[in-house]
Amino acid sequence: MALKFDVRRKDAAGRLGRVELNGKRVETPLLFPVYNPNKPIIPVDELAGEFNAPALMANAYMLMKNEAVRGEVEERGMHDFLGFDGLIATDSGSYQMMVYGAVETTNAEIIKFQEKIGSDIGSFLDIPTVPDTYKPRAREQLQLTLERSVEAENAAFTVNAAVQGGKYVDLRAEASKAVGGRFELAAIGGIVPLMESYRFAELVEVIAAVKENLPLNTVVHAFGLGHPMLFPLAALLGCDFFDSAAYALYAFNGRYMTDYGTERVEELEHMGCTCPTCREYGVKLKRLYGEDRVRALARHNLYVSYAMVEKVKQAISEGSLWELVCLQARAHPRMMKALDALMGHSGWIAELDPITKPRAFYHTGRESNMRSEVVNARERMKRISTENTVELQPFGQVNEELLDIYPFNSVWSVEDEPKPKVRDIHKLRAIMEYQYGKGAGTLIPDNVIVKKSKNTRRIRWLYEGKEMTASVRATDHLILPKEKLAVKLKEKYETPKLRVILSDDEDATQCVREGKSVMCKFVEEVDSNLRCGDECLIVDKKDNLVRVGTLMLSPKEIKDFNHGMAARVR
Ligand SMILES: [Zn+2]
Incomplete structure (x- = not known):
């Protein structure tokens, strides 16, 4: 069965989605803890039970090379062998290749082995390129990786198609274009060294180069990106899967992960964490020895990692992912550099970013200046014909008439001065232009009847005579046209402006007419x-x-997805 991916909530280029594969359904962003059957630190039943892990990742190459278990895994299959009925992804041994320089297998052999053991998600034997590889060499390695991807095209598992290219964004772009459309899942490989040496700005450039060149319906796996401090950043750029061997590897080295970085366990005097392990041991954790200490640290590291995934999901749900990333950026100078790099991609992110969000926009400092919401707002303000403006950071000059709408409304409320007084009709006309285009204000006639909420005294409904022409949403103060105003908009602007044009399918059109959602494939x-x-x-x-x-997705996404909802009918 093919992988099915739906985007349910969006924020910046990030998405809260749902992946269905082999009868299993998981929510994204999703973390795959890496489980090493040869050296388990946290047993599978603990991962599945206590950590409630819906998915895990294991190394197929190491299983294949372990003569003691190979036969049994092949016979019973991976799920039965591990006693895990969630999603299992397997890695091909590329990581071993990066660390040890070579592996004793072939692409065909490792693909076949993963088919045999019933991996839900598997990999071909890509050539991981370390970031600083000499460019001609990186290009050669990429070529070989792409050749090997062809052999995996008909694999029985969902292929996690590796996108390599080292630190070279043109190679990453080329790799993404070559993989895009052929595979439903792509893995950004060779980024662990960037994570470990805190080269976060380059990490942003690499992820952005991949994302900008892959179709948006591709699920994207940030391969080996296991430090929770990087989850918000990577999720904002549109990464859907993370895996972590890091929780265990860091534990072996006495490293204690936090939301903002890594501490050496022996330097801890107090525990800033209340996970079950930290509660159990407190600061005595650092006095544990050997395996006990590794296990305790690994458990803590994994708790922190899962908690961060949840924070990212909550941020996407409420539309505060940028704020989470900005907060993280303040914790380390290298994260700030990454944020600066991220701002360089705001134009692209703005095309994917929702125009209004459930939670208020918070201006958190100079790093807000280039957020995608700000880019979109500045672009829309160019449509407005009035000239009464106020200075409102981070947006710059903002038309007075717009101060009630998202994203300006919350920014003004933290200022001390009273809002400038603006007549309702002028507000409505400017908001029309902001939402719909230059000149849309003229569609609000002088004799419009404005009805206000009894409680808040804010504009709620517009009438012409007895007919309601629009409502004004309480949360963001945007104007939602009824049929009469919609017809006027259609007459004013030529196609395709403001339109979602349905395909010729008469049944689908009838469904929409009756109030069903517009599906991407009928657009x-x-x-x-x-x-x-x-x-x-x-x-x-x-x-x-x-x-x-x-509109429930961005226009680009509607083009790339052939299922799922494009627009909800009001
Ligand atoms: Zn803890």
Whole structure:
């Protein structure tokens, strides 16, 4: 069965998604703890039970080379052998190749072995390129990796297609284009050395180069990126899978992971963590010896890692992922550099970022200046014809009429001065332009009737005569047009502006007319200036208005996905 991936919530280029594979359903971002059957530190039943791990990763190469167990794994299959019914990903031995320089197997052999043991996700024998490899050599290695990917195309497992290229973004881009469309899952390989030596800005460049060149329906695995301090950053760029051998490897070296970095366990005087292991031992953890200490540290490291994945998911749900990343960036100068690198990709991220979010926008410092929300807001303000502006950081000059809407509303509320007084009709006209385009303000007539909420005294409904033409959403103050206003918008702007154009499928069009969501596969075209969360005109190919809706993905994603919801009908 093929892998199915749905995006359920979005923030920046990050996504909260759902992957279905072989009858198993997992939520992304997802962490695969690496389990080493030859040297288990945390047993599988503990991973599955106490840690509630829906997935794990194991090294197929090491199992294949272990004569004592190979026969048994082949016969029973990986799930039965490990006693784990979640998602199992296996690695091909490429990591061993990076560390030891060579492995004793062939691409065909390791693919076949992973098929035999029933891996849900498997790998071909890619050539991991360490970041600083001489470029011609990196190119050669990439070529070989791509050749080997061909052999895996018909594998029985879902292929985790390696994208290599070292630190060279052009090679990473080339690799992504070669892999894109052929595989549902891509792994950004060879990045562990960047993580370990704190070269986070380069890490951002590498991930961005891959993401910008892969179709957006590809699930992306940041291979070996196991330090929780990097999860928010990588998730913001659109990484969906992480794996961690790091929780155990760090434990062997006496390293205690935190949200913001790594501590040496012997230097700890107090425990800033309340995971079961830290509660059990307290600061006595550092006085444990040998295996006991490794095990305790590994458990703590894994708890911290899982907790960070949950924090990332919550941030995506509420639309505060940028704030989480900015907070992390303050913890280490190298993280700040990574954030600067990230800002260099704001234009691309802005195209994927929702135009409105559940949680208020918080201006947290100079690093907010280039956030994708700010990029989108500045771009939209160019549409506005009024000239009364106020200085509002991080946006710069903001039209007074817009101060009630997302993202400006929360920023103003922390200032001390009273808001400038603006007439309702001027507000409404400017908001129309911000949302729908230059000149959209003229669609609000002088005789519009404005009804306000009894409690908040804020604008809630617009009428022309007895007919309601729009409502104003309480949370972000954006204008949601009813049919009459939607028809006016359609007449004012030529296709494809503001539109989601349905394909010729009459049944699908009828479903939308009756109020069902618009599915990606029935979309012919989308206005590329729309953003996820925007109100849109859903029309048929003859440009008849079918319904008014809200875009649930970005236009780019709607093009790349052939299933899932593109727009919700209101
Ligand atoms: Zn702990």
